[in-house]
Amino acid sequence: MNNVVRLEHVFKHYTFGEQQVQALIDVTLNINHGDFLAIAGPSGSGKSTLLNLIGCIDIPSRGKIFIADQDVAGRTPDQLAELRARTIGFIFQTFNLLPVLSAEENVEYPLLQFKELSAKERRLRVAEYLGIVGLSKFARHRPNQLSGGQRQRVAIARALTTQPKIVLADEPTANLDHKTGEGVLQLMKEINGSFKTTFIFSTHDPRVMSMASRLVHIEDGQVVGEDVKEDEKDPGG
Numbered sequence: 001m002n003n004v005v006r007l008e009h010v011f012k013h014y015t016f017g018e019q020q021v022q023a024l025i026d027v028t029l030n031i032n033h034g035d036f037l038a039i040a041g042p043s044g045s046g047k048s049t050l051l052n053l054i055g056c057i058d059i060p061s062r063g064k065i066f067i068a069d070q071d072v073a074g075r076t077p078d079q080l081a082e083l084r085a086r087t088i089g090f091i092f093q094t095f096n097l098l099p100v101l102s103a104e105e106n107v108e109y110p111l112l113q114f115k116e117l118s119a120k121e122r123r124l125r126v127a128e129y130l131g132i133v134g135l136s137k138f139a140r141h142r143p144n145q146l147s148g149g150q151r152q153r154v155a156i157a158r159a160l161t162t163q164p165k166i167v168l169a170d171e172p173t174a175n176l177d178h179k180t181g182e183g184v185l186q187l188m189k190e191i192n193g194s195f196k197t198t199f200i201f202s203t204h205d206p207r208v209m210s211m212a213s214r215l216v217h218i219e220d221g222q223v224v225g226e227d228v229k230e231d232e233k234d235p236g237g
């Protein structure tokens, strides 16, 4: 099976006081291994909700979600945490680095839960991924000693250091200027090309959308269209 993520007729509603918000309505989506996919839509369209469901941070009101061919439903919180830790890396709009930790300590942080890795193996892994994002020289810097673009590169290294199958990025360029944002997207695309890591990111920025290989448009909680770049279409059809 080639799908790393599969959503079947997924609905999500939130109850807010007396109100019910239909955040996602009947979303069916197959995401393939190695996709570089953008979820595109205006503010409030359901992008974060969709990413949170894929990331097993939240559960659907109805419908099924499969991550790496495993049905997410019926798992205990511990099992979900384990699936998340081994399979998914997260990148956030506001970087979410721990301010008291250096760049290398931030990147090391998700590895601390993997008891099978020795301290030396962790250090090698951290150095490798800081190198990949071009920040070897900034390993000892704290987040407040780094620019926005550099912080997001640390966050990319942190997302990759566990070698996840899937990286989820919720509006990763929203707090960056256009040029820096394009650099961050370019880096993500290079990593997608060389490691075949599946990237799923959300955006409402047309320039960021244009860099995706696959674009899923959502409006008012519904998938309303999809574009696949001509040169990225599977030659097998």
Ligand code: ADP
Residues within 6 Å of the ligand: 014, 015, 016, 021, 022, 023, 041, 042, 043, 044, 045, 046, 047, 048, 049, 050
């Ligand atoms: P986007 O990320 O595209 O801006 P969201 O997924 O955050 O959209 O939100 C989709 C809809 O769900 C919006 O109407 C939003 O107000 C609502 N919503 C999101 N999270 C909650 C929540 N925790 N409680 C109530 N409503 C929510």
Ligand code: MG
Residues within 6 Å of the ligand: 047, 048, 049, 170
């Ligand atoms: Mg959002």
